[in-house]
Amino acid sequence: MRGVQQPLLTGFGAATSAAEVARGVDLTGRVALVTGGSSGLGLETARALGMSGAIVHVTAPDPLDARAALNGIDGIAVWPLDLADQASVKAFARAFLERQPRLDILVLNAGIMAQPLFRDKRGREGHFSINYLGHYELTALLWPALLAAGKSRVVILSSRGHQISDVDLEDIDFARRPYDKWMAYGQSKTANTLFAVSLDRRGRGYGVRAFSVHPGMIVTPGIRHLSRPEFDAFGALEPDGTPLIDPAADKKTPQQGAATTVWCATSPALSSLGGVYCENCDIASVQTDNPFGVRPYAIDPERAESLWQMSAALTGLDIVIT
Template identity: 65%
Template sequence: MVQTPLHSSFGPTVTAAQVALRSDLTGQTAIVTGGSSGLGLETVKALSSRGAFVCVPALNPSLAATALEGMERTEVCPIDLIDEPSIRAFADAFLGRRKRLDLLVLNAGVMARPLFRDAGGREGHLSINHLGHFRLTSLLWPALCSAGKSRVVVMSSRGHQMGDVDFDDLNFERRAYEKWMAYGQSKTANALFAVALDARGVDHGIRAYSVHPGMIMTAGIGHLSRAEFDAFGALAPDGSPIIDPVRDMKTVEQGASTAVWCATAPELEAIGGVYCENCDIAAISPDGPDGVRPYAVDPERAERLWRETVGLTGLEPTRA
C-alpha cells in the first residue's frame, strides 16, 4: 500500500458519469449495496451505462425497483445488512445465478443514529457499516476470485477523523454512547477493512479501496437536525444544500465519482488498500481537514480489526 496522491486528471467537480466514460464494462458484473438512492444510485447509473450488469441488494426491494425502473442491466434483490441470515440468503442466491463478480461497491450505511444494536448486541453503526459488509464480502469471495481481476470499493468517509476504532470497547458497552463517535469508528473500520482485504486479495487478482465521497446531502441523513447541518455549514439560509466542490460540498453526481474511479481507474491497476478522495489517492494527514488519518490506513491496526471481525462474524474470505 502506497498512500500517495497520483495527481489524477480529475478534480472535485467531476461526476460519476464523466469518470465512467473512460471504461468499457461490457460483460462485467457488479454489486452495489445501497444502490437504489443517493450515491449508490448514481454509481449504479454510471456502471450500467458503460455495459456492466448491476445487482442492487436492497432493504426495501419494492422501492428499489421503482428507483431503478427503466434502467437496463440491473436487478434488485432483498438484503438486510444487520441480519446475518439475510446476507447469507442474498449471497447464496447470487452465487447460484452468477459465478463471477468483477466489482463490489459497499456503499450502504447509516450515519449518526441514536443507539441501536443488532440481534447479537453489537452496536448498530459497526454492525451495518462494517460487519454486514465484511460478511457479504466473505460470502462472495469465490465469485470475486473467479473474475480473475476484481475490485472492492468500501464507502468510508472523512467522518473517520472523528475517531479511531476502540478495540477495548467496540460496542459502547463501557463508554458512554455518542452517535458521531459510533459513526466515526465505523468509517475508520471501513478504511481499515480495505487495507486488510487488499492484502489478502492481491494474490487472487482482487484489489480493495476505501472512499470519501464528499459532504453530500442525501435522504439518508434527513434525521439530522437543522442545528447539526448548520454546525457543518452545509445549508444555505433557505435550507438548500450549499454546493461548493472545492470545499468538499458536492452534488450526488459529483460525490459518486470517486467510488466509480476506484472501481474502474486503470491508474489503480497495481495499487490497492488505499483511501481515496476527489478521484485520487488521498494524502496522509495527521490533523488537517483533508486526507486520511494515519490510524485509518495502518496495516497493523487493519490486521487487528480483521482478527476481531473474524471472531465476531465467524467468517473469513476463502476461495472454497
C-alpha cells in the same frame, strides 16, 4: 502503507462527476454489485457503471421501494438485503452466487450516519453492524465470485468522518463507554478504511484489489434525520433548506460524490495498487491535522489485522489465503 498512499495527480478533481469518470470506460460483460444502490451515492454509482456496460445488481432493505427509485434505469437487478441481519446476508449471498458465479466489481456503499443508539440481533452497535460488519460478512461469502472474475475490485465507502474516531477494539459496541452517535459513525468509517487495507493484503495475490473512499459531504435521504442545527454546523444547507453545493469545500452533488467510487472501480491507474484511501478521484495523502487526507491510524496494517481477526471471531467467517 504510507509508501503507496500518495496522490497520482489524475487530472480529475472535486467537481468531477461519476459520468465523467465513466466516459470511455468499457465494462461490457462485467458484473457489478452495489449495496444501497437505489438512492443517493449508490444510485449514481449504479447508473454510471450501467452506462459503461456493466451488468449491475443492487441491494436494498425494501426491494419494492428500490425498484420504484430505479424506475427508468434499464437492466439493473434488485435484491433484498438487511446488512444488520446475518441470516439475510447469508441468504442473499447464497442466492446471488447461484445466479452470478463471478463478480468483477463489489461496491460496499450502504450505510447509516449519526443515529441514536440501536443494536442488531447479536447485540452489535448499529453503525458498526451495518456500515462495517455486514459488509465484512458479505465480502467473505462472495469471495469465490471475486476470485472467479480473475481481476476484481472492492470499493468500500469510508468518509472523512473517520477522522472523528479510531476503532476502539476493546469496546467496539459502546458497552462500557458513553454512547456518542458521531463517535459511533466515525469508528465505523475507520473500520471500513482498515477493512480495505486487510482485504487488499489477502486479495492482491489473487487479483482482488480493495479501496476505501471518501465521497464528500453529500445531503442524501440517508441523513435527512439530522436536525437543522446539525446541518447548519456543517454549513450544508442554503437558507431555503436545499443542499449547498461547493465541491472545493467538499460539498457535492450525489453525481460528484459517486465519482471517486466509480474511479476506484474502473481506473487503469489503479491496476497495480490497492489498500489505499481515496478522495476527489485520486489517492489521498496522509495527514494528521489537515481536514483533507487520511489519518495514519486508519491505514495502519497492524490495526487492520487486529480488526480483521476480531471480525472473523464475531462472524465465524474468514478469508484464508494460502
